[in-house]
Amino acid sequence: MNTYTKRGVHFAETSDFLNCSSVTLPKIPRYRAIADALINDIVKKKFSVGSALPAEAELCEQLKVSRHTVREGLRILEESGLIVRRQGSGSVVISDKPPVRYRQVVDSIEDLHQYGKESRLQLLKANETPVSQVMAARLGCASGTFCIELQALRSERGEHGEAGRPFALTHLYFPPQTPGRREKLLNPSSALPVLLALLDSRTLGRIEQTFEAVALDAVTAAQLNVTKNSPSLRASRTYYDRKGKLIAVAISLHRSDMFRYTTILKHESS
Amino acid sequence: MNTYTKRGVHFAETSDFLNCSSVTLPKIPRYRAIADALINDIVKKKFSVGSALPAEAELCEQLKVSRHTVREGLRILEESGLIVRRQGSGSVVISDKPPVRYRQVVDSIEDLHQYGKESRLQLLKANETPVSQVMAARLGCASGTFCIELQALRSERGEHGEAGRPFALTHLYFPPQTPGRREKLLNPSSALPVLLALLDSRTLGRIEQTFEAVALDAVTAAQLNVTKNSPSLRASRTYYDRKGKLIAVAISLHRSDMFRYTTILKHESS
DNA sequence: CCTAATTTGTACGTATGTATT
DNA sequence: AAATACATACGTACAAATTAG
Numbered sequence: 022m023n024t025y026t027k028r029g030v031h032f033a034e035t036s037d038f039l040n041c042s043s044v045t046l047p048k049i050p051r052y053r054a055i056a057d058a059l060i061n062d063i064v065k066k067k068f069s070v071g072s073a074l075p076a077e078a079e080l081c082e083q084l085k086v087s088r089h090t091v092r093e094g095l096r097i098l099e100e101s102g103l104i105v106r107r108q109g110s111g112s113v114v115i116s117d118k119p120p121v122r123y124r125q126v127v128d129s130i131e132d133l134h135q136y137g138k139e140s141r142l143q144l145l146k147a148n149e150t151p152v153s154q155v156m157a158a159r160l161g162c163a164s165g166t167f168c169i170e171l172q173a174l175r176s177e178r179g180e181h182g183e184a185g186r187p188f189a190l191t192h193l194y195f196p197p198q199t200p201g202r203r204e205k206l207l208n209p210s211s212a213l214p215v216l217l218a219l220l221d222s223r224t225l226g227r228i229e230q231t232f233e234a235v236a237l238d239a240v241t242a243a244q245l246n247v248t249k250n251s252p253s254l255r256a257s258r259t260y261y262d263r264k265g266k267l268i269a270v271a272i273s274l275h276r277s278d279m280f281r282y283t284t285i286l287k288h289e290s291s
Numbered sequence: 292m293n294t295y296t297k298r299g300v301h302f303a304e305t306s307d308f309l310n311c312s313s314v315t316l317p318k319i320p321r322y323r324a325i326a327d328a329l330i331n332d333i334v335k336k337k338f339s340v341g342s343a344l345p346a347e348a349e350l351c352e353q354l355k356v357s358r359h360t361v362r363e364g365l366r367i368l369e370e371s372g373l374i375v376r377r378q379g380s381g382s383v384v385i386s387d388k389p390p391v392r393y394r395q396v397v398d399s400i401e402d403l404h405q406y407g408k409e410s411r412l413q414l415l416k417a418n419e420t421p422v423s424q425v426m427a428a429r430l431g432c433a434s435g436t437f438c439i440e441l442q443a444l445r446s447e448r449g450e451h452g453e454a455g456r457p458f459a460l461t462h463l464y465f466p467p468q469t470p471g472r473r474e475k476l477l478n479p480s481s482a483l484p485v486l487l488a489l490l491d492s493r494t495l496g497r498i499e500q501t502f503e504a505v506a507l508d509a510v511t512a513a514q515l516n517v518t519k520n521s522p523s524l525r526a527s528r529t530y531y532d533r534k535g536k537l538i539a540v541a542i543s544l545h546r547s548d549m550f551r552y553t554t555i556l557k558h559e560s561s
Numbered sequence: 562c563c564t565a566a567t568t569t570g571t572a573c574g575t576a577t578g579t580a581t582t
Numbered sequence: 583a584a585a586t587a588c589a590t591a592c593g594t595a596c597a598a599a600t601t602a603g
Contacts, residue, residue, distance in 0.1 A: 050571060076587055087573050092588085108588045109581030123403065123498065125395040127556055133393065226558045228393065233551035234504040234524040252522035254504040263558065281503035284554070286397055288496045288533065320590060346568060357592050362569085378569045379600030 051086055055094035063103055063117050074104060074112040123286040130220055133228065135282055136189070139178050146172040147207050152194075159259065159270050160196045169195040169206050171216070174244065175273075188279035190244050194270045219260075219268055226263035232256055232282060237274065245276050252277045321356055325364035333373055333387050344374060344382040393556040400490055403498065405552055406459070409448050416442040417477050422464075429529065429540050430466045439465040439476050441486070444514065445543075458549035460514050464540045489530075489538055496533035502526055502552060507544065515546050522547045 049057075062068050075083065080091045095112060098104045106112045127133045149167045157164035171193040177185030193216070195206060205211040218224075236250045245253075254275045260268040319327075332338050345353065350361045365382060368374045376382045397403045419437045427434035441463040447455030463486070465476060475481040488494075506520045515523075524545045530538040 052571075078587075089574085090572060093571085106588065107581080108579065109586075111581090111587060118398070123397040123492075123495075125397075125554070125556070127393040127395075129388075133556065222558070225393075228556045229553065230556070231551050231553040232502045232524060234522040234545070234547040236522045250520075252504040252506045254502060254524070275504070277504040281501050283499065283501040284395070286395070286403065286498045286500070288492070322590075348568080359593085360591060363590085376569065377600075378598060379567075381568060381600090 052090045052093035056097035125284045141178045143174045188276045191273040227261040230258045322360045322363035326367035395554045411448045413444045432466045458546045461543040497531040500528040
């Protein structure tokens with residue numbers, strides 16, 4: 022195949038099976054056909070990951086279509102995560118995997134936690150403790166420094182808003198905070214609003230959650246009103262803001278008979 | 292606000308703070324401003340869910356911009372899941388929630404199951420059984436009809452490819468199949484390839500998975516080499532094809548000390 | 562059932578702005 | 583500073599789907 026280099030990046034000629042412009046395809050729009058051809062070229066390694074696609078103007082010429090049509094096609098590749106487009110620079114291939122993906126969409130934090138509106142969060146404790154070695158690693162602070170630890174209980178909501186049966190006990194750990202926020206987090210009356218603000222969708226950028234089954238220790242079992250060694254679903258979540266900075270680590274233990282976690286994954290429509 | 296009805300749907304005037312066309316905004320493109328204004332109108336309930344947005348041509352007039360610009364703006368609303376656009380019909384508001392979403396992306400089925408390449412799947416049993424009432428509901432077939440049940444064990448992969456310690460026991464249930472596929476699934480030597488083909492990314496459209504903690508019964512505990520009543524992470528998965536037809540139900544029980552499930556959710560960049 | 566009007570989809574052309582090289 | 587390349591934005595025309603009558 023014909024290849025050449027321009028402005029420091031490697032180029033290649035596009036697939037030319039589109040140039041048979043006399044053939045009128047049944048229903049597929051031109052921009053879709055262009056996208057398919059380019060995707061085909063990428064998965065067939067005619068454009069390797071890291072190399073640039075021909076410029077839009079060049080594609081127009083090669084494919085004998087308007088720039089609008091080319092851009093519409095490139096948009097598909099961009100949305101599929103195959104290329105990135107940068108003004109002044111060009112379009113660069115960033116992946117050669119065909120766009121087969123499944124995704125779980127979570128519309129809100131409440132959605133993520135799946136506790137539902139029929140539950141009630143109650144703050145049990147708020148204190149400052151020296152972090153253990155394991156937690157230090159997870160919180161990204163030196164072991165021995167003081168972190169803020171909150172303990173909260175989530176219960177069914179009764180008819181009149183009072184707490185019903187408890188079903189989840191959560192330990193929350195915060196890395197060292199600014200003095201103002203530290204005060205608020207340690208004060209039981211102001212901690213909950215601050216907590217909700219910190220874990221709000223406007224601040225959150227990424228959440229990592231891990232599920233495992235554990236046997237409950239005696240203390241936690243008592244708090245959840247079950248017998249010692251009952252099986253429990255443990256959800257460990259690490260919250261990061263949009264810049265990637267760690268906000269908090271939360272570890273929740275659930276009564277297995279009252280809580281389960283469901284996700285729905287859908288194939289991305291092409 | 293001024294409202295009117297046309298072609299059976301309720302309309303309202305758009306926010307007019309964009310009409311001050313003499314004000315040149317610093318950096319925000321016009322299509323973005325139009326999108327923001329429309330989103331604002333939707334969350335402020337000026338357009339209620341289920342009602343139609345003004346036609347593109349009308350928006351052009353109201354906002355004094357070209358149709359291209361309006362369409363670019365509407366595209367943002369569509370990608371955010373706030374509206375659907377239908378040729379010949381119009382754009383209808385389908386949600387008034389601000390577009391805050393998190394997504395988990397799973398690139399493949401292996402990714403979904405998180406067993407890794409260091410594991411080995413071994414078929415234990417394959418038989419046909421009358422479905423219980425609960426399974427009948429889940430499989431969408433009449434209770435009493437025969438379904439195919441497979442039992443498989445997933446183990447660590449040893450140095451030479453042999454099975455190491457087992458860590459997951461999976462029960463698979465298939466609704467009544469065509470005779471040909473039924474034979475293959477019941478034959479231990481051909482079942483695995485068929486299974487993998489059925490749960491391939493080309494056929495799968497949707498997966499629903501639920502996690503909960505359970506205490507292992509004596510039989511399963513023995514198969515996983517742990518003591519009875521050990522806590523176990525149970526993953527129940529229902530697989531559907533792209534048309535929404537149920538393919539199979541799988542229930543996996545895991546050794547809690549050898550398996551946990553992690554998902555990473557990222558905020559969708561706007 | 563058919564026709565006309567409406568509305569979005571596709572596609573062309575052109576010009577200018579802005580970031581990168 | 584100049585050339586290159588993508589982004590934004592104007593305009594026009596026709597196609598295809600839907601809806602109204």
